[in-house]
Amino acid sequence: MEAVNFVHLHLHSEYSLSDGIIRIEDLVNRTLEMGYPAVALTDLSNLFGLIKFYRLAREKGIKPIIGSEINLIRDIDSTPASLVLLVKNKTGYTNLTKLVSNAYIEGQDKGEPFVELSWLQDYSEGLIALSGGQNGHVGQALLTGNLKLASKRLNYFKNIFKEDFFLEMSKIGKENEEEYNNLVLKLSIKENIPIVATNDVRFLSPIDPEDSPSDFEAHEARVCIQRGDFIGDSNRKKEYTENQYFLSPEEIKKKFSDFPEAINNTVEIAKKCNLELDLDHFFLPDFQVPEGNTTESYLKDLSERGLKKRLDQIRTSDNSYSINQGLYSERLEYELNMICKLGFAGYFLIVADFVNWAKKNEIPVGPGRGSGAGSITAYALGITSIDPIKYDLLFERFLNPERVSNPDFDIDFCMEGRDRVLEYVTKKYGKNSVAQISTRGTMAARAVVRDVVRVLGKSYGFGDKLAKAIPEIPGISLKQAYKEKEFKELIDSSNESREVFDMALKLEGLSRSVGTHAAGVVIAPTALTDFTPLIVDSERGTVATQFDMGDVESAGLVKFDFLGLKTLTVINETVKRINLKLDSEQYINIENLPLNDEKTFQLLQKAKTAGIFQLESRGMREYLKQLVPNTFEDIVNMNALYRPGAMKFVDSYIKKKHGREEVTYGNDILKKILNNTYGIIVYQEQVMQIAQELSGFTLGQADILRRAMGKKKKEEMEEQRSAFIEGAMKREVKKDVATNLFELINEFAGYGFNKSHSVGYALIAYQTAWLKAHYPSEFLASTLSCELDSTDRIQMFVEDCRSMDLKVNRPDINKSDYLFKDLDKETILYGLGAIKGIGESLVSNIIEARKEKEFEDLYDFCLRVGSNRVNKRILTALIGSGAMDSFGSRQDIFQQIESVLKSVNQVTERQQSHIQDLFGSNNDLLDLEEKKSNDNSFDPIASEWSALGFYLESHPINNRKEEIRKMCGTFIQELESSTQIQRVAGVLMHLNVRQGKNGRFAFATIDDSTGKLDISIWADVFDKYRSVLKKGQILVIQGMVEKDDYYSDSESTKYKMSAERVLSFDQARQEYLKHVKVLIDPNRKDVKEITNGIKGIPTKKGGCPVLISYLGKRASADVRLPEQFNLFVNDESLASLKSLCGNENVDLVYHAGPHFH
Secondary structure, X not given: OOOOOOOOOOEOOHHHOOOOOOOHHHHHHHHHHOOOOEEEEOOEOOOOOHHHHHHHHHHOOOEEEEEEEEEEEOOOOOOOEEEEEEEOOHHHHHHHHHHHHHHHHOOOEOOEOOEEOOHHHHOOOOEEEEOOHHHXXXXXXXXXXXXXXXXXXXXXXXHHHHHHEEEEEOOOOOOOHHHHHHHHHHHHHHHOOOEEEOOOEOEOOOOOOOOOOOHHHHHHHHHHHHHOOOOOOOOOOOOOOOOOEOOOHHHHHHHOOOOHHHHHHHHHHHHHOOOOOOOOOOEOOOOOOOOOOOHHHHHHHHHHHHHHHHXXXXXXXXXXXXXXXXXXXXXXXXXXXXXXHHOOHHHHHHHHHHHHHHHHOOOXXXXXXXXXXXXXXXXXXXXXXXXXXXXXXXXXXXXOOOOOOOOOOEEEEOHHHHHHHHHHHHHHHOOOOEEEEEEEEEOOHHHHHHHHHXXXXXXXXXXXXXXXXXOOOOOOOHHHHHOOHHHHHHHXXXXXXXXXXXXXXXXXXXXXXXXXXXXXXXXXXXXXXXXXXXXXOOOOOOEEEOOOHHHHHHOOEOEEEEEEOHHHHHHHHHHHHHHHOOOHHHOOOHHHOOOOOHHHHHHHHOOOOOOOOOOOOHHHHXXXXXXXXXXXXXXXXXXXXXXXXXXXXXXXXXXXXXXXXOOOOOOHHHXXXXXXXXXXXXXXXXXXXXXXXXXXXXXXXXXHHHHHHHHOOHHHHHHHHHHHHHHXXXXXXXXXXXXXXXXXXXXXXXXXXXXXXXXXXXXHHHHHHHHHHHOHHHHHHHHHHOOOOOHHHHHHHHHHHHHOOOEEEOOOOOOOOOOOEEEXXXXXXOOHHHOOOOOHHHHHHHHHHOOOOOOOOHHHHHHHHOOOOOOHHHHHHHHHHOOOHHHOOHHHHHHHHHHHHHHHHHHHHHHHHOOOOOOOOOOOOOOHHHHOOOOOOOOHHHHHHHHHOOOOOOOOOHHHHHHHHHHHOOOHHHOOOOOOXXXXXXXXXXXXXXXXXXXXXXXXXXXXXXXXXXXXXXXXXXXXXXXXXXXXXXXXXXXXXXXOOOOOOOOOOOEEEEEEXXXXXXXXXXHHEEEEEEEEOOOOOOHHHHHXXXXXXXXXXXXXXXXXXXEOOOOEEEEEOOHHHOEOOOHHHHHHHHHHHOHHHEEEEEOOOOOOO
16 A cells, blocks of 8 residues: 555644534544544644544554644734644643643633734744644735735744744635745745645535535534524625545645645654653642651641541530441551552642631531542541441542542532632642633534524524424434434424434534533642643633543543532521521531431421422432431432432332331341341442452452443453452352352442442431421521522422421512521511512612611612612512512502602702702602503513512412303312313413423423412323413313322322313413303493494404393393404403403303313
8 A cells, every 4th residue: 555645734623613523533533544644633722632632543543743723913903813833742732732821811802812923932842833824924925915024924933933834835725825825835935945735624524415414514504603604694704615624645646746745744744743642640739748747747647636536526426426446547547558659648638728728717518529438538637527437438439549540539618618719729829720620512402403593594483493392301412312203203394404404413512612610620730731721711711721621630630629519508508597596505516416306307207308408309208208217327328229220229128128028138248238228239338348248359359340340341240250259159158149149239239329429418418407407497598598590499499488387578678688588487588689680789789778777669769779770670570579569559669660760860960960959959759649650561460470480479360260260160279089080270380391202291380379289291292282381371271180199198188180181371261161241231321332342352263252141120131242243362352341341240151161079
């Protein structure tokens, strides 16, 4: 095979974000397929894909050339130009890292990163530069005819890069390309600078009539998506051609047959590029220890002192238990020796330092998360609050000496305090050494369909229909969605749908944006740019690594996870509220609660767990009722079992706990290990202990076994099986018993949970349950205050308050704060911050303004808060929420808004201009009654929903009860189980849509003010009626009613319905109304006027018949009016009819419907 004498040196992958659709794996495979010895990746102003590209290319025997195309400027006001930089060696790699990092840190303008020309002087060593072709500084000068400037710029780059500067030439069919190529060749000869051929690659494949859409078309769509353009817009900027694909060696040879040296130069450049990256070697930052100590000796000293303090705390705790001090000391010594041997002493000290700083600065820290809680060293240092010996937690689950990987503590901080901890760490180690970790946002199935619809210029409704047909399954791909009947039928129904689908398939999964990881932080021993390029979020100013989570660790940096956990904020705020009411000696210490509190377990047994960490889902509540937990271990175990896979063992666990199923172990070793879980393998730690006790594995070997079982790799499993059985037989266990046991633990290992994590989170669950059981008002006020942005959660917790006999008062402009307030043991005051559109800054102004005295009326409020702070939208929200009820009726106050704002503005202008009214002072109050507008558009019920997102005090059913009685026959509180279809009406309060095998289905809750009813809406019904399922709307539902065992107890019976029909209220009126009856008093002389008025009411086709009921002295009659008088009944037409005839004279007559008598 003839040697390939070309290397692609200018190529953008998907990581360029603004253009490029090449996936790294596809690039490497195509390079291998075409026989190229090397390939370069030169993404625009970033190195996002560097590690993945480097690893994969090396694995396939291809030489990876690392580079980047940068936008170069002289200063911020100059025109940017392209320059392609390629890395020769480690020095070049470091310099390129610094250049692309500085482009974001110092050179960013309007979100675009730029490299200043002057920086090249300092960071050019080890780099090769390609001129950037027509888009480079030299090319721009040539195309403007300024040959002198072109030579000057060329020599500028030549002085910097010496023999490593090349003039770039392409033949891709761009405008002015031929002119540029002729000029650059002459310049090359004149200045003796070599030419290099590139194809400025953006996609892999050429246009193929059999392939639609082509890569070029897909790339055009990608570019338009990023820019917000339409593909069909004739005025859009078109920068790319169909020739910018990954040319084969034959194609490139033919294309540059007249310039063979330009091809050969690519190979010469590739020979110069010999970067060797030292991956997977970790570098920790230095931790400063007191003089006379080493890192290791200081860790040992802190740990030993910390353990002594911990053991003293256990002895004096409310939960004290017997301690074998020798066992604790021995475990600590073993761990410390291993930590120091593996070189992780500094890591433990770093984590302990920022965790303990947080605690000293009153920032709540979680008790432990993940496998780190298995370390007694972490417990001694204060990193965790879980005693690993008490709960049989294993150090090797966290740090395995036989399979060394980085330790990884996940630390939970309260949401508000997390950023303060990050600031502390940044200050301690230097801002150049600390950064968050970036993430890549990709084009997911639904989003890419909507994007493609938009750039193809199709209607929003069409795109919305396609996107919503994709099942709501996290991570679902378009290919997977196409297997679903509804989506497939929609795609196959038209060429237009197929066009969108095919284009979306090409783009799905491509990188689209850069974000910041929610928790990950890296701390480098030197400048971060010695390890990773950086990026800066232009809006937030957050510095992050360009490498993602996996790649940053490959580059040698150790990740620290700083997680924000809202529950810790709730706990902290609740304890503060409680302690404000207590004497100091009575203060609640959340870390020393009795773990056997009867009141707490009663709450859990009743499944009153809204707001209880990890225990508030419906499924979990159902199991809690069955479990009847009475020990802390019950919470730990249920927390581990309630997850996919393991959930099938929950019923058995509950039966065994209550003696309804026999507990078997098989032998004494298993009984010792599985006693607390009734013979069921629940935890990964149990798998490890079985392997240790039964087969003689070290815990390190046992952890490898656990991992192998989780991965299910056949070869590895066979190896582990043999070792397990042989080890067991050496301990006098029969082969068949050992074999069966291996299969048993293999089954459980796939579901086994990390006990360290389960214990830590169970403790948080218990703490929240204890607070709710003993201090419900304070707890729920704190919980509500942490949910200001979630209407659904606020509504749920308001309902929970009511179920616990707590009253939630409407907001009050004179008493409410931004957050919810616990007024007393039975009452919570709604927070102004939970009103839609009311921000914290405005509330601060309101509170400041009312310090002197309460607001008297709307005018007084607007005048003192300031007309520049409030407007009609804000005032409408405050009125609708009920916050201004102390000023009068909501309708009256709403009608004052415009005149009040006008008058306040006038007063403010006079005050600012220091002009006194000749006829009165600035304090003259409005005659509010005279100034009211005639605007009757305010609907108190609708406005409450608009302001709060749910009905706090109002209920739209209340003024419709008479009609609902006629329509449905029964209210929710009157329902009973029946084999007959029943009909109910209620406001849709909750809707939870899920994806099932047969399509989407939903669980809904309706409320008719007499009670709530849970509705199951299965796939066929959901598909038919989903358009009417809108929260806050009144629905009329028919279906079968049965007892709801989940909510029913000895004191009350609850019911649930399986829906068969779901109608809006107006739809139900049209379907179930028999006729509208209008009573005519014989004394009225205007019957004709009434009938003409009825005919004049705006209506729709297919309305309801109207009957005139005439009651005379001698006779009475019901006369059905002709069809042209039919009335489409809705709230508007009904109001018009009642206005015409009088409320008492209009009657809606319904057909007899299905209901329970």
